[in-house]
Each structure stands twice: as C-alpha cells, then as structure tokens.
Amino acid sequence: MKKSFRMLRRLLFPPKCAACGVLLDDAFSAAPRALCAACLVKWDAQKEALCHCCGEPVADCKRPVNAMPRHGIDALIKLVEYEPQKRGGVGNRVIFKLKDKESAELQAFLAAELAPAIYKQLVELGQTPENAVLVWAPRSKKAERARGFDQSRGLCMALSHELGMQKPVKMIRRTGGRVQKMLGEEQRRQNAFSAFEAVPEHCADLKGKCVILVDDVVTTGSTLSACAAKLRPYKPATVIGVCVATDAPQNNQT
Ligand SMILES: [Zn+2]
Ligand SMILES: [Zn+2]
Numbered sequence: 001m002k003k004s005f006r007m008l009r010r011l012l013f014p015p016k017c018a019a020c021g022v023l024l025d026d027a028f029s030a031a032p033r034a035l036c037a038a039c040l041v042k043w044d045a046q047k048e049a050l051c052h053c054c055g056e057p058v059a060d061c062k063r064p065v066n067a068m069p070r071h072g073i074d075a076l077i078k079l080v081e082y083e084p085q086k087r088g089g090v091g092n093r094v095i096f097k098l099k100d101k102e103s104a105e106l107q108a109f110l111a112a113e114l115a116p117a118i119y120k121q122l123v124e125l126g127q128t129p130e131n132a133v134l135v136w137a138p139r140s141k142k143a144e145r146a147r148g149f150d151q152s153r154g155l156c157m158a159l160s161h162e163l164g165m166q167k168p169v170k171m172i173r174r175t176g177g178r179v180q181k182m183l184g185e186e187q188r189r190q191n192a193f194s195a196f197e198a199v200p201e202h203c204a205d206l207k208g209k210c211v212i213l214v215d216d217v218v219t220t221g222s223t224l225s226a227c228a229a230k231l232r233p234y235k236p237a238t239v240i241g242v243c244v245a246t247d248a249p250q251n252n253q254t
Pocket of ligand 2: 051052053054055056061062063
C-alpha cells in the first residue's frame with residue numbers, strides 16, 4: 001500500500017534531486033529516492049568524512065554535544081556535519097530542502113538513512129523498537145505557519161514507519177520564545193528550557209521506555225537537552241538523540 005502510493009505520487013510529481021534539482025529517473029524503485037546518483041556519492045562521502053569531535057566517520061559518531069549527557073541523552077546519532085555559512089555541499093542543500101519544503105520522499109530517504117544506526121544503538125542498549133518511543137522537538141508555531149509544516153515531525157513520522165514503531169509522542173513549544181538560531185549558547189539554553197513542555201497525557205507511558213528524541217539539526221544541543229529535561233519526570237529508561245546534521249565545530253559557541 002505504502003509502496004504503490006509512493007509510485008503513484010512519483011508519476012504525478014516526478015521526484016527531483018534534493019541537492020541539485022535534476023529529475024530522478026527510476027520512478028519505480030521501491031526505496032525512497034531523494035538524491036541523484038552523483039549527489040548520492042557526495043552525500044555518502046560526507047557521511048564518511050571524519051568527525052571534528054572524535055575522528056570517526058561522522059555517521060558512526062554517537063557523541064552527544066555540550067550539556068546533553070547531563071540531561072540524560074547518552075548518544076547522539078547523526079548523518080553529516082552541517083555548515084550553515086556555506087551554500088554548497090550536498091549535506092547543506094539537503095538540510096535547506098528539508099526545512100524549506102515538505103517532501104515525503106526526502107523524509108523517507110533520511111529516515112531510511114538513520115534507521116540502521118538507531119536500530120544498532122537500541123541493540124547495544126538491550127532495547128527493542130517495541131520498547132522505544134519517538135518524540136520530536138517541535139519547531140516554533142511561527143516557523144510552522146511560515147513554511148506550512150514541521151520538518152522534525154515529518155522526519156519523526158517517517159522514522160516510525162521505517163522502524164515499525166508506535167505513533168510518535170508530541171511535545172509542546174510555547175509561542176513567544178526567541179528564535180534559537182539568533183542566540184548564543186547560554187541564551188539558547190535558557191530560551192529552550194522555557195520553550196518546551198511535555199504533554200502529561202502523551203507522556204504517561206514513558207516509564208522504562210527508550211525515548212528517541214528527533215530534531216533536524218543539532219547546533220548547541222540545547223533544544224534536545226531541554227526536551228530531555230522536560231521528559232525526565234516521566235522516567236524513561238534511556239534517551240537517544242537523533243538528527244540529520246550537527247553543526248560543524250567552527251560554528252559552535254563553545
Ligand atoms: Zn543531484
Ligand atoms: Zn564525533
């Protein structure tokens with residue numbers, strides 16, 4: 001059902017490469033397709049590039065950033081490093097596309113890219129997808145209105161399909177908070193902590209569960225740290241952070 005829907009959608013709206021915009025040819029491939037062959041090679045190379053924090057390939061690095069461990073996030077799964085100042089680079093263009101325009105194909109592609117690392121992490125923790133719960137860090141109401149969608153929610157929904165997990169849990173983001181990307185780390189931290197709230201009726205069953213916290217990009221880690229802190233009273237057994245990209249270190253505030 002899902003596959004035939006994807007094919008019909010492809011016939012009506014032929015998918016284009018999320019990085020360079022060329023039409024993707026094989027509309028009948030069963031796997032989600034978001035990149036042309038040439039961009040896929042560059043994407044894979046970016047995943048293999050050595051992480052600035054540990055020297056491992058970025059896609060293998062699970063090191064959380066800044067205050068994340070203090071708030072119970074033991075691992076951060078990512079695919080590439082992101083350099084907001086640079087327009088070029090397949091990774092950057094994928095992030096711009098993910099934020100700018102809702103694409104089920106791109107969300108499904110990124111979910112399929114993230115799923116093996118998430119699954120591996122669950123196995124290492126002695127957890128199973130059945131005992132895991134996906135939670136997304138919502139984007140601001142203002143941004144959601146401007147773009148018409150929430151990319152972290154979309155990515156989270158795609159992950160729940162990919163991993164065969166139950167319906168993701170929603171958090172609340174208060175309106176009136178300042179825009180995270182305009183702030184320094186300490187300001188981001190304070191801003192994020194007052195911005196996010198858990199919804200008690202949605203979080204009632206988190207006790208003993210493995211929470212998988214999803215965001216599109218992690219910069220200082222303050223958004224995911226704030227979300228994890230707000231979920232802590234519901235006593236999840238463990239929290240894993242998941243994002244498509246982390247900020248390259250020259251852009252970090254610390
Ligand atoms: Zn391309
Ligand atoms: Zn690393």
